[in-house]
Amino acid sequence: MSRPPSTHRAAIIGTGRIASLLERDPLRPRPHTHAGWYAADPRTALVAGCDVDADRLAAFGIDWGIADASLHADYHRLLELERPDIVSVCAYAVDRVAMSRAAIAAGVRGLWIEKAVACTVEDGEALTREVAAAGAAAVVDYPRxxxxxxxxxxxxxxxxxxxxxxxxxxxxxxxxxxxxxxxxxxxxxxxxxxxxxxxxxxxxxxxxxxxxxxxxxxxxxxxxxxxxxxxxxxxxxxxxxxxxxxxxxxxxxxxxxxxxxxxxxxxxxxxxxxxxxxxxxxxxxxxxxxxxxxxxxxxxxxxxxxxxxxxxGGSVLGALLDAMTTGQAPALSxxxxxxxxxxxxxxxxxxxxxxxxxxxxxxxxxxxxxx
The missing domain is CATH 3.30.360.10 (Dihydrodipicolinate Reductase; domain 2)
Known part of the structure; x- marks a missing residue:
């Protein structure tokens, strides 16, 4: 079934455990990952992924029906070529702030960031200010x-x-x-x-x-x-x-x-x-x-x-989509x-x-x- 034109295009940077692989665990409730939530919500369409691990990236493409042309080893290329509306930043914390900044600079309107959000408090505070200044919405993955x-x-x-x-x-x-x-x-x-x-x-x-x-x-x-x-x-x-x-x-x-x-x-x-x-x-x-x-x-x-x-309750993705729609700060800010x-x-x-x-x-x- 085709998705409505208003659907938000989503991409994931870092296609590992919480991004995708936990969805394979038969003991976990579904959806349980970033990819799983994007696939389950009719307001979003997962269109691209990025990872430096070629095998993991290929498996991600197979699991979620992503064409090879939309699987990238460089997140800068993903942002340039795919122009997503929402980006999940699931790479290690050492890279999360730089990746989030690059996404905002590329015009991304929604960020779903893994925790911990940064490696220093100073970087987390700076990113908070920059996302607000860009008029974008962001949530950090604290589903409990x-x-x-x-x-x-x-x-x-x-x-x-x-x-x-x-x-x-x-x-x-x-x-x-x-x-x-x-x-x-x-x-x-x-x-x-x-x-x-x-x-x-x-x-x-x-x-x-x-x-x-x-x-x-x-x-x-x-x-x-x-x-x-x-x-x-x-x-x-x-x-x-x-x-x-x-x-x-x-x-x-x-x-x-x-x-x-x-x-x-x-x-x-x-x-x-x-x-x-x-x-x-x-x-x-x-x-x-x-x-x-x-x-x-x-x-x-x-x-x-x-x-x-x-x-x-609701979901982390739902909180992000609500924030993108209303402009109000989400609880998981x-x-x-x-x-x-x-x-x-x-x-x-x-x-x-x-x-x-x-x-x-x-x-x-x-x-x-x-x-």
Whole structure:
């Protein structure tokens, strides 16, 4: 079936996992990738792709029916020849700002950028200003905030459904900026501005041991970290204590593990919520089965606490298309993404310097080169 002439022409720079390949995973819900969402939305047509990996690019073309002539190794050529309306920037973070700038200069009206949005806070802030000055729309890929469960948690915090939010424990496998950026986005949406950060970072030897890697790689990893200091810092795992302006304290446990995990445990004065990729639990006070006259937490069905408002989620692509149509800033904005990056950089800075970092002492030029 032919698409209407008003359909936005979309192109993807970087055709790897989140851009396309995850759509092949039989365990993932669909659509789940940039390409999958473009194919599913009648307002968009995926017309081109770019990647320096020729085999991956060819597979992308086959998967999405893209002609060889519209598969490019150079993103400048793609922008020049294809003239897309929307561009997904799914390459590594070290190139995302330059690619986004090139897309805006080529007249692209919508950007869907992967996270973390940049390697320095300074670059993220500059890109935010440049996109606004060009009159373009941009979103950064933080889909959890649009998902019904996370929307419910946000409302519960806002409305005080389970009393005052006292503390949060975040647990994830991976690195502080690359994986942690999902947590930073949620925490900022839930708790508002942060006021101070303390952190300890994992060493290469710790990461190798925790992930089950052969310890013979430790020396090579240490050399890699040392050489990286010339061009930026390599992302690492670590533990952090973050205090937010509203008084909420957050404890973070992130780093290499022999399993994949992303969970958030929220402790309220009148309840507890656990949410993550593999957990969705709510507990509220009830008469104790162990102590007469005491109340303890007992599990309840989370769905009974959800409202129709929570179920109206949407997609990242939908948020971008709405912003392109209305001219209003999307919830998943570049500005919000840069704040998330800043919190991740603050954790890295606190761990590297062994000092408390505040918004006024944050190093906006600190470059995390390996995101």
């Amino acid at each position: 905030r649009l998902e019904p469960r996370y929307r419910a948690v946000s409302r519960w915090i806002r409305e005080g459904t389970f009393g005052r939010l006292e503390a949060i424990h975040v647990l994830f496998s991976g690195h502080v900026v690359h994986t942690g950026t999902h947590a930073w986005d949620l925490l900022l949406a839930w708790c508002g501005p942060w006021v101070r950060v303390d952190a300890d970072l994992d060493t290469p030897a710790h990461e190798a041991a925790a992930s089950g890697d052969d310890h013979t790689r430790d020396a090579a990893d240490a050399a890699r970290y040392a050489s990286a200091l010339r061009d930026g810092i390599h992302d690492r795992g670590g533990r952090a204590h973050i205090v937010f302006e509203d008084g909420t304290e957050v404890f973070v446990t992130g780093g290499a593990k022999q399993y994949f995990v992303f969970q958030v445990d929220l402790v309220f004065s009148a309840g507890r919520v656990r949410i993550g990729n593999d957990v969705w639990e709510v507990a509220t006070p009830a008469d104790s089965p162990r102590y007469t006259g005491y109340r303890e937490l007992a599990p309840v069905d989370p769905s009974t606490w959800m409202s129709p408002e929570d179920l109206v 570049l500005e919000a993404a840069t704040r998330s990056l800043a919190l991740g950089v603050a954790v890295m800075q606190a761990g590297l310097t062994r000092t408390t970092v505040t918004p006024s002492t944050l190093d906006r030029t600190l470059r995390i080169a390996s995101i």
